[in-house]
Amino acid sequence: MTISVLLADDQHLVRAGFRSLLRRGKDIAVVGEASTGDEAVRTARVLQPDVVLMDIRMPGLDGIAATRQIVADPALRDCRVVILTTFETDEYVFAALAAGASGFLTKEVDPDGLRQAVRVVAAGEALLSPSVTRRVVTRFAHRPAAPPSGGGDRLTVLTAREREVVRLVATGLSNEDIARQLVISPLTAKTHITRAIAKLGVRDRVQLVILAYEDGLVGPLS
Structure with missing residues (x-):
């Protein structure tokens, strides 16, 4: 089975780099690219990829908002979004979780790690390390009791x-x-x-x- 991937990043060189790395995996195919958040949503609806690698800082509709729209679309219920970040900051982590992202990757991820991450998310697993899970736990633990x-x-x-x-x-x-x-x-x-x-x-x-x-x-x- 081939895993279809949509690359969403406003930097052409970044997309080209990820495309080259992903294509070295025989079970992964880059089926489309998007340079804006709106384009990412439109393209996802047309191509219905298994995984979207979504940059946070996108022109127009940002990556978090684009993720929210993709996740909310019934036609894309099998599509998983992985957020690409430069820094794994809490602000981005919790905004992306709330939007429905299935995980995170930093742009410094190594080639094997990138391909394996796509496979993990495509299989329906969350790409969330125990350390990040504990940050989620800590954030909830410090909320007022409800x-x-x-x-x-x-x-x-x-x-x-x-x-x-x-x-x-x-x-x-x-x-x-x-x-x-x-x-x-x-x-x-x-x-x-x-x-x-x-x-x-x-x-x-x-x-x-x-x-x-x-x-x-x-x-x-x-």
């Missing part, structure tokens, strides 16, 4: 083990960490996460973490 937003109702679709796995995901643990803590295999941990994502109707692991905090499964003192 009543759960219907969490009891939404989370009842999960089994007891799935709830426990989601709780551990929300504390920033990797699949391997969860497996060690629950004495299960990493594959089993991943299966529980995949099922929870499907049952709760969220896009990926990132949104799963946010939902867990919003719905009171975990909190600042957890």
Whole structure:
């Protein structure tokens, strides 16, 4: 299976560099390019790529707003957006998460890391390292306490083990960490996460973490 990629960056040289690196992966095809946020949205709707590599600072519609439009389009429900950043600052991280991005890459990513990132996101996984997950957790932990937003109702679709796995995901643990803590295999941990994502109707692991905090499964003192 070939993974289709749309490159969205206002710098021609940057796009050319990423295009050259991606094409070295036999399972990856660059199907289109965009130099503005509006063009990225239009092109994504036409080409329906598996992955969009989206720069944040785009002319006109910025990368965050363009991501929000792509994620909200039912016709692009299988399209995943990875945000390209020069610096992985909290401001960009949380804005992109709220917009529905599936992960982040810095423009200094090495060639193998770039290709593997595209494969990970295309497979439906979140490109979010444990360190970034913990930053999400920290941001939510420092919010003023708020009543759960219907969490009891939404989370009842999960089994007891799935709830426990989601709780551990929300504390920033990797699949391997969860497996060690629950004495299960990493594959089993991943299966529980995949099922929870499907049952709760969220896009990926990132949104799963946010939902867990919003719905009171975990909190600042957890």
